[in-house]
Amino acid sequence: MSAGVDVLIVDDDPLVRAGLVMMLGGAPGVRVVGEAGTGAEVLPLVERHAPHVVLMDIRMPVLDGLAATEMLRARPGAPEVIVLTTFDADRHVLRALRAGAAGFLLKDTPPAEIVAAVRMVAGGRPVLSPEVTRRLIARVADSGQDRRRAEARARLAQLNGREREVAMEVRQGRSNAEIGATLHLGVPTVKTHVSNALAKLGLNNRVQIALLVHDAGLPDDPQ
Structure with missing residues (x-):
């Protein structure tokens, strides 16, 4: 996106947020427009800042990232969502993808890959390959x-x-x-x-x- 990519960071760990802000803030064409420590803060911040991409932690107090993703993606004109997780085969990842998340990233993903993923989803390209989707499906029991x-x-x-x-x-x-x-x-x-x-x-x-x-x-x- 030639005008740049605006990002909202949602994570209950202040250190994680600070690291992501530093990482993304130093990337050309990427701007962090807001931070949230719980999913309950997401909708108001999205309305205020209109980010292109939301980096969403899964496990948070008050309202978790799954519920926040479902609420957000049900709205017209919603920003893209990348869920953050420490589990590459977590059943919660599938729920987020079903809700419309553009993909997921492990929290230990190298900084350059996180920046690239943000740019990709802002351009309308998922950051989760169908091959990874199939592996997740195969490893996670479905109720x-x-x-x-x-x-x-x-x-x-x-x-x-x-x-x-x-x-x-x-x-x-x-x-x-x-x-x-x-x-x-x-x-x-x-x-x-x-x-x-x-x-x-x-x-x-x-x-x-x-x-x-x-x-x-x-x-x-x-x-």
């Missing part, structure tokens, strides 16, 4: 599987045949170019199908499509 499967299949039924094929390819972690080659479509056409699928399903990003196809219990490869 309410039957109910979730029925709901996911009902939602996917809203898609037409081509949109459903594209959604299956997204589940495989394929890029738009790779999907186009597989389905014999131009990249602009693939982008249109992805956008239409997101709109029909009420989702925010490709990671959520991958999770929904997983929840539906569909095979990994439609071929």
